[in-house]
Amino acid sequence: MNAPILHNVPSHMMSGAWRVVVVGAGGTGSAVLPSLARLHHAMLELGHPGGIECTVYDDDRVSPTNVGRQGFYPNDVGQYKAALIVNRINMLMGTNWEARTSRVNSGSNLHAADLVIGCVDTRAARRAILQSLTYGRGYYLDCGNDADTGQVILGHAPGVGAGRLPHVGDLFPELVDPRGDAADETPSCSMADALRKQSLVINQAIAVQAFNLLWTMFRTGRVPFSGFFVNLKTGRTSPVPLDPSAWARFGYEVPKPAVKKKARKSPKTSAAL
Numbered sequence: 001m002n003a004p005i006l007h008n009v010p011s012h013m014m015s016g017a018w019r020v021v022v023v024g025a026g027g028t029g030s031a032v033l034p035s036l037a038r039l040h041h042a043m044l045e046l047g048h049p050g051g052i053e054c055t056v057y058d059d060d061r062v063s064p065t066n067v068g069r070q071g072f073y074p075n076d077v078g079q080y081k082a083a084l085i086v087n088r089i090n091m092l093m094g095t096n097w098e099a100r101t102s103r104v105n106s107g108s109n110l111h112a113a114d115l116v117i118g119c120v121d122t123r124a125a126r127r128a129i130l131q132s133l134t135y136g137r138g139y140y141l142d143c144g145n146d147a148d149t150g151q152v153i154l155g156h157a158p159g160v161g162a163g164r165l166p167h168v169g170d171l172f173p174e175l176v177d178p179r180g181d182a183a184d185e186t187p188s189c190s191m192a193d194a195l196r197k198q199s200l201v202i203n204q205a206i207a208v209q210a211f212n213l214l215w216t217m218f219r220t221g222r223v224p225f226s227g228f229f230v231n232l233k234t235g236r237t238s239p240v241p242l243d244p245s246a247w248a249r250f251g252y253e254v255p256k257p258a259v260k261k262k263a264r265k266s267p268k269t270s271a272a273l
Helices: 011-015 029-045 081-093 123-132 178-183 191-197 202-220 244-248
Strands: 018-023 052-057 098-100 115-118 139-145 149-156 227-231 236-240
Touching: 018 029, 029 052, 029 081, 029 202, 052 081, 081 098, 115 123, 123 139, 123 178, 139 202, 149 202, 202 227
Parallel strands: 018 052, 018 115, 052 098, 115 139
Antiparallel strands: 139 149, 149 227, 227 236
16 A cells, blocks of 8 residues: 655755746636735745746736626726736736736747646646646646636646656546536626626635645645645535545556666676687
């Protein structure tokens, strides 16, 4: 039986700035980003030499139905979400974060990031993030939700070898299968309609769990859990242990290290007489 593992945060993340990419600045993204700015400030106050260097991707603009449900106000309607939030944080926190008003696709260069945070609402977008991280060496933190439930799953980019933590696609392949997007509901045409489909609180609840996970990683230098499940209907939050046995319950088996074959010794020859 596999035993729980201890996973330390790479030393360069404790001695230098965290290079973070956030994909999606909508419901969950607009809740995660202010928390990320708070984490940056706390890291600097506690002596971290670089805090967080962040780049945000989102090609969407604020619509009237976003106001109130997401981190936007009536005067924000029509503006790009990523640029709006990043400019607001830079002005208030003195950061130098960057916004990209475009989507991430398989050709996006996210390989150098220490941490990519996915706050997207489609399986196709989640798959595009993972494809862009094919050669990445950092973490991928997936933040996803339905109407009243959601998950926060921390894993490694696909390019990581030994000691790799499984990402959301390893544990839940259906969440990266674009064919499942066709069954999802169409976007809401009004604020009231949107609230009937989705809890007003779920995005904040997911963002809190992501924030707590990252804060714990910084304070302890270790990854405490593989992630969390949140269920607002039952009022329960359930951690996913950093444990191969727990991963196996989701159908993921830790790859066994390749066994190196011993080189065959060449037969000794008798010395010439």
